[in-house]
Amino acid sequence: MQKSIPMMMILPSLALAIGIIGYPILDLAFTATQEVSRFGQLRGFVGWDNFAEVFGDPLFWESLWRTGIWTFAVVVGTLGISMPVAMILNDDFYGRGLARVIIMLPWAISLTMTAVVWRWALNGRSGLLNATLMQAGLIDQPIEWLATAGTAFTVEILVGILVSIPFTTTILLGGLSAMPQDAYEAAVVDGASGWHQFRYITLPLMRPFINIAIVLNVIYVFNSLPIIWVMTEGGPANGTDILVTYLYKLAFRFGQLGKAAAISLIMFGVLLIFTMLYVALVSRNDTDAAPDQEDEADDHV
């Protein structure tokens, strides 16, 4: 009886997660092997046909390639900015509370709203970004930011970086605030310069947090639909399509459900790899307050 108590406590949450997250995966796996009509009727087993169709589709490969660029550029850009920002926010200075609130602000706004506002701000004729640049005398003709795939995709990457900074900074701040101060004091005594302190103390100690920030960001950015969907819907001419936007179009615009299911499964596989990486990183340093680890839990507080 005693033993079943914790089981009963986790059972409801487990059931919901299996029903809403587990079942659709199985359904996708099944759908991916079926011929599916435009209206979602399954027309029988076709084996790997849907996958063959996906792999024979140049738009899939273009989207995959762009997904790689999108994920890499956003994650690298985000980390490059978040690291110095976190180090600044971890230090004591006037107005730090305000600075933290401002830096965290994009996190509070839904990606959809952010993307809608940027879509208007980037309007080729009357957008306020053009207004700013023209009034500052930097350009004398408005730029059609979203009209060509190249500039549109670049701008989307920059917006992607902007909205990923708060979360990443938060993780890095968590790491910095747990940093042992005596290491720095010893380094100062030994005459280490600021750069040396960063290179030989901060970076190695921050390694686990940076790893987690990278893996989590890769997962989130890889999966992120709203920015590109709202700003360009993958256009012009599929020029900004990444896997998620292409998948969404196939499923809900073109009615190619079998193909869409196959892409979902491929993405699921990629995600699974990154998730296992993440699980491995996290479970390396995990604690709880269960009785056998009481001492550990105490100095945790």
Place this chain on the structure above:
Amino acid sequence: MTMSKLTRSVLYWLLLSPLVVVILFPFGVMFVTAVRPRDELFVYPPTWGFSDFRWENFSEMWVKTNFGGALMNSLYVSISATAIALLLSIPAAYAMSRYRFAGKGAYRIFLLMTQMMSPIVLVLGLFRLMMSLGLVNDLNSLVITYAAFNMAFTIWMLQSYFNSIPRDLEEAAWMDGASHLTSLVRIFLPLAVPAMVVTAIFTFINSWNEFVLALTMMRSSDDFTLPVQIYAQVAGRYQVEWHHVMAGTVLATVPVAIVFSWLQRYLIRGMALGAVK
């Protein structure tokens, strides 16, 4: 080399200023467009200036775009999803924090994995599931999916806070002959209220901001939640009423942004305690 706090502050603010400007820029765009007269939207050359503040834009927008309806839908979905997620997470987080049991490690990994599964990858499967349950175009489909997708986060946040509540108090109650259930309800839960409130608010904000599932499951405009409703005024329209759209985004985001700003340090703390460490 040590700097005075003042020098350091000036230097830091200078370093942060480009980022601060880029972060605040969209907010400026929102406000300036939302209060602009309609015929000053598409002027050439584009400019930040405008002739007068038209606060009526907000009331016009409210009526014309059925903002109130979408607001109620968003509130209903976010509140219900938060309630369900918390109701299911509290016992689970308690079990994870206080008991040793077979499969605990496996359950933790399972939760981590569900957290990583984004709605977009599953959206087709979820849509088919909701079709078979007859829940397409029903706000409750969003309620249960949001609850499910947020649960890993809520269990995790709650567990990390529960770990910081000392066991001694409950153990003392057990000594006095209280059952586990009594000690849970009378001793533990009152202490856990702040953690639950913070977790609830973040779950609420997550649900409030969700886009992909709402876009997919809600097919009729009466059932749109705010993000979808605002998106629908922009997408595929020849003539976009940008002053109304921006007035809508102001109303939909500013209250949430204020609450979030006020609570963000708890999020940092919770993540430092549990999610990351």
